[in-house]
Amino acid sequence: MPFSTVTVKENKQESQLQVQRMAIFNQCKIIEAVNDQDQTYYLFFHKDQYLNYASAKKLTKRSYVNKAFQKGIVFTPPHPLIDFVLSSQPQFSKRSFNGLFKKLQKYYSLQETALIATYFESFINKEKLSNFIETLFYKERRDGKLLSCYRILYILKDFSPHHRLADAFSGDLDFNRYDERYKNNDETILSSDPIYMEKKLYSSKHHDQSFQKLSNMYDKQGRINDLLAISIQQAVHTQDPKDYAVLHTLIDSRFEDLDRLHLLEDLYKRGLSIETLQQDLLHAYIENEKFKDILKLIHQSGLTLTPHQSGQLVKMVKGNEDAAEELTPEELQMLLGHLLESGDPEAAEILTRAISSLLDEHEISYIKKWGEPLKHYPKAEPIIKKVDLMNELIEDPNQQLKLGELYHEFRQPEKAIECMSFDMELREEDHRPVQWLAKLYHEVGMKEEHHAYKQLYIDMVKRQA
Incomplete structure (x- = not known):
């Protein structure tokens, strides 16, 4: 079931929040939600693991949250990727940041802990976060883990370029050697630093080689949802049927009918305009009996229904007595064209019902003009002629x-x-x-x-x- 709300808990107080959107940015996922007073909350996840939530009245332009929503891949509900993240637990509890950072060090490397700390700069004083990362640096230094120190320093310099630690070790010989190895793309050192590699590949993921490497990384790490997210963005970016075919296979292997439909709708709304997607979306709408969406898609894309698809559409409409009330005049006109074209014996009765529905809100002159394109169908002609006569008699x-x-x-x-x-x-x-x-x-x-x-x-x- 699609998640439109999420339950958060602080102490013993529970609150229902309305989900607005989710950003996927490198290893981080952030869900934005609001309460009934329009206060905004952010739920943070590292990969798919819940970290904490926080509320903010205003975010700085350079905050990690803003960066995630500007440079990441953003999804709005209903969406299966949002559902997957929120289905991990029934509610999300507020944690103290001190307790969270202590717990992180038990489950993640100190480099990864330092990275996660940077997510929260809008909610914790930046100097305090920088100092926490500094303690991680010195902890690794005391243990003689110089490469890990270098990697933590890299995260700190990216987060706070003018921090005293950056200056203190700018001339360190060991770190200078690591600098050279990274600049020269030393495969030995890069292969052991997935955090650095992901950031580098993510920033250039629209280049085919980077996209393939990032896809392989996500696949090996079992991060299928992240793989799906970048594949969605890639298919929209390239408009290449081959990229869409790969994505479609991934979708089919992981999702059931309604989730698959929401993913196809998301692709269409994002601007993927290739005909194979339109046909797949049409098929999904037919399978889920979404006749209003079928007509909207046909109107927007110019798709032509096969005789079998027309028959399925006719069957759907005949099974819904309120069909005429649910459609716009343009959608009604299109639907009736399919009904009359198919020779359905009940087409004339459905046309009469449609005109009755239109008369509730429109003048006869409008309906006369609306019915003109249908007049050439033998079953429609006598009914439309009655509307023409009404238009003459009304004055x-x-x-x-x-x-x-x-x-x-x-x-x-x-x-x-x-x-x-x-x-x-x-x-x-x-x-x-x-x-x-x-x-x-x-x-x-x-x-x-x-x-x-x-x-x-x-x-x-x-x-x-």
Whole structure:
């Protein structure tokens, strides 16, 4: 089930938040959500592991959160990747940052712990975070782990370029040697530093070689959702059917029908415009009986339904009595074109229902114009001609009885009552509009009026006998 809300807990107080979006940026995932007072919260995950949540009134432009939403891959609900992250636990508890950072050191390397600390610069004083990373550096230095020290220093320099530690070790011979090895892309040293490699590959992931290396890295680490995210972005970027085919295989291997549909919709909304996606999305809409979305897609993309697909669409609509009310006039027109083209025996009845629905909100002149493209279908022609006739009669005071009869035919009893009332006043001795009013008031459930006009009709007939 798609997650549109998330439960957070601080001490013993639970709150329901509305999910707004999620950013995937390198190893980090951030979910933005709001409470019913429009206060914004951010839930942080490292890879797919929950870390902590925090609220912020305002973020700095250079904050990690802003960077993640600007440079990362952003998803909005409903989306299976958001669902996967939020389904990891029923609620997300607030943790003290001191407790979190102590716990991180038990489960992650100190280099990875330093990286995770940088996520929270909008919620913890930057100097305090820098000093924490410095303690990790000196802890590794005391243990003689110089390469790890160098890597932690690299994270610190990226996070806080003017920190005193950067200056203190700028001339260190060991670190200078590591600098050279990194600059020369020493495979031995790079292969043991996935954090550095991911950052480097992620920044250039639209280049084919970088994308392939990053994909392989995510695959080996079992980070299928991250692989899916970059594959979505890559397919949209290249508009290449081959990239989409690889992505589609990944989607099919991991997701069921409705999740697969949401992923295809996401790709379409992101601007992937290749025909294979449009056909796959059309098929998914048909499988899930989303007839309104089918029509919208056909209208936007210009796709043509096969006879079998038209038959499936017709079956869907006939099974939904409220179809006409749910569609825009343009979608209705398109749907009726498919129904009439297919020769469906109930097409004329559905057209009549559609016109009835349109009469609730539109003038007859609008419906006349709306029906013009359907007039060439034999089953539609006599119905559209009635609309044309109504358009002629509406300004003729001597033809209100006929107009009322046509309104009744299109299931508009209130409008028919107006016409018959006008005609009755115009032709006081004519019992026909009175007979109609008795019938119409009965149909709309107005018993007193029905009985009054029924008696009036009987009296008029007796007088004329």
